[in-house]
Amino acid sequence: YNGVASLVDGMPAPEIAQLSTALESILCGVVFCYVIWKLSGELARKRVATRIGCALLILTKGFVLLFFGYAENYAYVTVAIGVYLLFALRLFRGACGIVPPTLALVAALGLHLSSLALLPSYVFLVLVGWFDIRRLRASARKLVILAVAVAALIGLLEVQGRQYSPTGLAENLLRELVSGSGSGSGWSYALSTRHVRDFFSEQFLIGPFALFFFLPALVFALRRGREALIGMSGFLIVVGSSYLGGNWMAADPTLGYPRDWDVFASSALVLVCAALGLFLFRSEVAGGDSESRSLGAREIGIDGALLSAILISLFHVVPWIVLNTSEARALERTKTLPMDFGRDEMVVGRHYLNRGDLVEAEQWLLRAVEESNTNVNALHLLGRLYTMQEEYDKAVSYLDAAVAIRPDTRFLHKMLAIALYGSGQLPAT
Numbered sequence: 001y002n003g004v005a006s007l008v009d010g011m012p013a014p015e016i017a018q019l020s021t022a023l024e025s026i027l028c029g030v031v032f033c034y035v036i037w038k039l040s041g042e043l044a045r046k047r048v049a050t051r052i053g054c055a056l057l058i059l060t061k062g063f064v065l066l067f068f069g070y071a072e073n074y075a076y077v078t079v080a081i082g083v084y085l086l087f088a089l090r091l092f093r094g095a096c097g098i099v100p101p102t103l104a105l106v107a108a109l110g111l112h113l114s115s116l117a118l119l120p121s122y123v124f125l126v127l128v129g130w131f132d133i134r135r136l137r138a139s140a141r142k143l144v145i146l147a148v149a150v151a152a153l154i155g156l157l158e159v160q161g162r163q164y165s166p167t168g169l170a171e172n173l174l175r176e177l178v179s180g181s182g183s184g185s186g187w188s189y190a191l192s193t194r195h196v197r198d199f200f201s202e203q204f205l206i207g208p209f210a211l212f213f214f215l216p217a218l219v220f221a222l223r224r225g226r227e228a229l230i231g232m233s234g235f236l237i238v239v240g241s242s243y244l245g246g247n248w249m250a251a252d253p254t255l256g257y258p259r260d261w262d263v264f265a266s267s268a269l270v271l272v273c274a275a276l277g278l279f280l281f282r283s284e285v286a287g288g289d290s291e292s293r294s295l296g297a298r299e300i301g302i303d304g305a306l307l308s309a310i311l312i313s314l315f316h317v318v319p320w321i322v323l324n325t326s327e328a329r330a331l332e333r334t335k336t337l338p339m340d341f342g343r344d345e346m347v348v349g350r351h352y353l354n355r356g357d358l359v360e361a362e363q364w365l366l367r368a369v370e371e372s373n374t375n376v377n378a379l380h381l382l383g384r385l386y387t388m389q390e391e392y393d394k395a396v397s398y399l400d401a402a403v404a405i406r407p408d409t410r411f412l413h414k415m416l417a418i419a420l421y422g423s424g425q426l427p428a429t
Contacts, residue, residue: 022069028079029067033059035082042089043276053306054276060313061272062206063265068321070262077115078266080108084118085239085273091129092232098130106153113157114263117246117270121239128234189252198257199248203268205261208316209275209309210268211247214240217275233278240274243267256339259347342368346378353385361385369398376402376412383415392423 036058037051044051066075084104090096105122108115158167189195203211221228221237228237247267253260280302324330331351337344349364362385368378383399386392399416406412420426 018071021071021073025067025070025072025075028075029064032067032075032079032082035079035086039082039086039089039273042086042093043273043280049303050280050306053303053310054280056310057209057276057306057313058269058272060310060317061210061268062208062261062317062320063210063268064317065320065324066262066265068324072262073111074262074265077108077111078269080104080111081115081118081266081269084108085270088121088125088129088235088239089232089277091125092235098126101125102149106149109153109157112266114246114266117242117267118239120242121235124235124238128231195252198252202257202261202264203247205258206265206268207272209313210271211244213275213309214244214271214278217278221278232281236274236277240271240278243270256337256341256343258337258339259334259343340372342371342375342378345371346375346381349378350381353381358385358389373401374405376405376409379405380412380415383419387415387419387422390422392419395419396423396425 036055040051040054040058043054063078066072066078081104084101087096087100087104091098091101101122105115105118108118200211207213218237218240221233228234247264250264253263257264323333331348334344334351335348339347345364345368349361349368352358352361352364362382365378365382365385368375369382372378379398379402383395383402386395386398396416396419399412399419403409403412403416417426
């Protein structure tokens with residue numbers, strides 16, 4: 001931030017922060033390219049053409065937009081997940097120990113709690129890829145150390161507050177799954193055809209060769225029977241299935257799938273890498289020998305298949321990148337998104353509010369509330385807008401409704417108190 005601020009005199013602080021985050025996203029992209037090149041080497045082994053194809057296929061998925069100046073922190077967690085996959089595959093090959101993937105996992109968890117989906121694969125990694133029954137005492141001692149480290153991490157997250165708490169996250173997920181907190185999710189949504197539509201649309205958006213690549217790869221691998229669950233192949237099945245299950249169980253996001261696509265974006269990296277590994281290699285033979293072989297790459301034309309998938313991926317991702325080079329085009333596109341429950345109107349209203357266009361912001365936010373009077377984000381943004389205009393009575397009515405829906409959200413109570421004080425309904429003491 002300070003470095004950017006020194007280069008752009010007079011720019012408002014929020015814009016400096018946004019530009020700084022965008023530059024960090026691009027720098028993460030540079031690191032990510034290196035990680036993917038190394039990871040592709042683990043997947044393709046000694047076949048250079050296949051390695052290039054794997055790298056290009058991964059780098060042409062929709063999730064790579066995270067590295068084009070995206071003003072969120074999802075670029076960091078995606079890099080951490082890539083590093084975790086890289087070291088996990090190296091561990092099965094005997095090229096590293098348990099510490100590198102453990103550190104990568106801890107980094108991913110610290111960056112975003114959605115990385116909890118990596119835990120089943122980590123347990124598999126420890127017990128199948130690293131734990132040595134022939135050296136039980138030494139291995140058991142290391143397992144205890146790992147367990148203590150994981151417990152310490154969970155405890156550290158817990159004391160940071162509910163925003164970072166794993167138990168708080170579990171409670172929020174359960175509440176969203178059961179009631180939806182007024183966002184249109186909950187059991188009725190989870191069991192609806194709309195959920196099926198949204199789920200597959202999201203997977204195509206962050207793919208397309210992610211879920212739709214992993215599912216046939218999973219079927220292909222499981223046809224091999226019990227040997228598919230051994231070693232590296234088993235790890236890829238577990239890590240891919242964990243993210244598949246997590247994505248399916250996720251409730252309808254508060255801002256809607258089209259806006260909250262970034263929450264799911266890094267899962268596409270896991271799914272495409274797991275699919276590539278399952279297609280390219282046989283499982284390791286019993287006993288842990290790294291005798292993973294290419295499945296007749298020349299005979300089945302794997303390089304040609306990769307090239308076709310890359311071209312289709314480019315047709316998908318390049319127009320998306322071009323669209324987002326223009327703020328005006330992206331805004332007009334947002335106005336047409338079918339997000340339901342007033343969420344597209346809310347996103348557009350937030351944009352105008354952040355730009356200081358209060359007239360347009362009010363119109364769009366009121367339309368959002370008209371479509372859904374339980375849209376908490378629209379309600380609190382209207383409260384913020386009317387507070388800025390010193391129309392405190394209006395602000396109180398909208399913020400009071402927001403607090404009634406989400407009584408556990410502290411900043412809503414703070415905003416309501418400010419509006420109540422401004423309207424004279426709350427004494428200064």
